[in-house]
Amino acid sequence: xxxxxxIALSGMLAALALALSFLEGLLPPLPGMPPGxxxxxxxxxxxYAAGSIGLPCALGLALVKGIFALLTRGFTAGLxxxxxGLVSTLCMWLLLKKSPASLxxxxxxxxxxxxxxxxxxxxxITVTSVTLYVPFLLIFSLLTGILTGSVLKLTLPLLEKLNxxxxxxxx
Amino acid sequence: MVKRLNTKEVRLFSRQEWxxxxxxxxxxxxxxxLQSQAPKGxxxxxxxxxxxxxxxxxxxxxxxxxxxxxGADGIAxxxxxxxxGARVLSSTCPDKTCQRTGLLxxxxxxAVCLPGRVVLRLEGKxxxxxxxxxxxx
Numbered sequence: 253x254x255x256x257x258x259i260a261l262s263g264m265l266a267a268l269a270l271a272l273s274f275l276e277g278l279l280p281p282l283p284g285m286p287p288g289x290x291x292x293x294x295x296x297x298x299x300y301a302a303g304s305i306g307l308p309c310a311l312g313l314a315l316v317k318g319i320f321a322l323l324t325r326g327f328t329a330g331l332x333x334x335x336x337g338l339v340s341t342l343c344m345w346l347l348l349k350k351s352p353a354s355l356x357x358x359x360x361x362x363x364x365x366x367x368x369x370x371x372x373x374x375x376x377i378t379v380t381s382v383t384l385y386v387p388f389l390l391i392f393s394l395l396t397g398i399l400t401g402s403v404l405k406l407t408l409p410l411l412e413k414l415n416x417x418x419x420x421x422x423x
Numbered sequence: 424m425v426k427r428l429n430t431k432e433v434r435l436f437s438r439q440e441w442x443x444x445x446x447x448x449x450x451x452x453x454x455x456x457l458q459s460q461a462p463k464g465x466x467x468x469x470x471x472x473x474x475x476x477x478x479x480x481x482x483x484x485x486x487x488x489x490x491x492x493x494g495a496d497g498i499a500x501x502x503x504x505x506x507x508g509a510r511v512l513s514s515t516c517p518d519k520t521c522q523r524t525g526l527l528x529x530x531x532x533x534a535v536c537l538p539g540r541v542v543l544r545l546e547g548k549x550x551x552x553x554x555x556x557x558x559x560x
Contacts, residue, residue: 300428303428303433304428304429348428348433352437353437353440354433354434354435354436354437354440355433355434355435356435356436356440357437357440357443360443360444360447364447386451386454387451387452387454387455387458388451390447390448390450390451390454391447391448391451393447394444394447394448401435402435405433405435408428408429408433412429
């Protein structure tokens with residue numbers, strides 16, 4: 253699989269990430285959570301990209317997600333999505349590629365960095381107190397991180413059967 | 424160390440990582456405990472012609488609560504309190520400055536209706552004791 257194959261795979265993953273964020277948007281807001289708290293399902297696609305294709309592709313996915321949020325939900329949401337997405341992508345890539353971290357740890361750290369980058373941006377945009385949400389975000393990141401890690405663990409064997417990642421890697 | 428993301432090389436959980444998860448839970452519990460101990464929330468104060476007429480602890484407000492305020496010169500205001508803060512919903516005065524101030528959410532913020540001589544401001548609970556000291560001293 254050459255360059256075109258990698259571009260096609262990145263495009264498919266981007267579509268998957270967008271579909272997952274849309275699906276997430278359909279779920280009812282969670283009680284007790286800050287407005288806009290999401291499960292981070294689209295992080296599964298980003299995590300897979302960071303682990304098996306490479307950092308540029310994964311950062312590209314985060315960028316696409318950010319632009320999608322910008323177009324569909326406005327400037328604030330776009331900025332929040334972009335900041336969280338880029339920081340957490342970098343974190344997950346480091347953990348997957350440069351450390352022996354397990355998938356759940358990677359998912360949890362990805363969720364934590366995503367949430368805290370967003371918290372910083374939220375604090376910067378509005379001046380309202382956001383620290384009240386910190387404990388909820390910590391627990392929530394733990395749960396959703398383990399969830400995304402588990403989903404990726406379950407889907408990995410299927411993806412390996414398709415042999416896409418190997419073809420990209422062997423290139 | 425460069426490794427590939429595949430089922431053989433990546434595990435879902437690792438025994439050495441459990442302490443990290445436990446630490447997250449402990450930190451969350453710790454911060455939550457600190458937050459619930461700290462003097463919660465903010466007091467919303469309404470003053471008409473220099474006299475405090477309403478004091479509401481915003482942490483104890485359920486949902487949104489609106490309250491009519493009669494200002495000077497027959498100017499009527501509606502003030503809304505909620506957990507997020509307080510604001511002037513409407514005013515019969517012509518300039519509507521207080522209404523345009525929007526939601527007040529932090530201690531020290533205020534919305535002022537000059538024609539009605541009404542001040543809506545937020546103060547932290549600790550500010551109240553300072554104020555009391557200032558009055559007695």
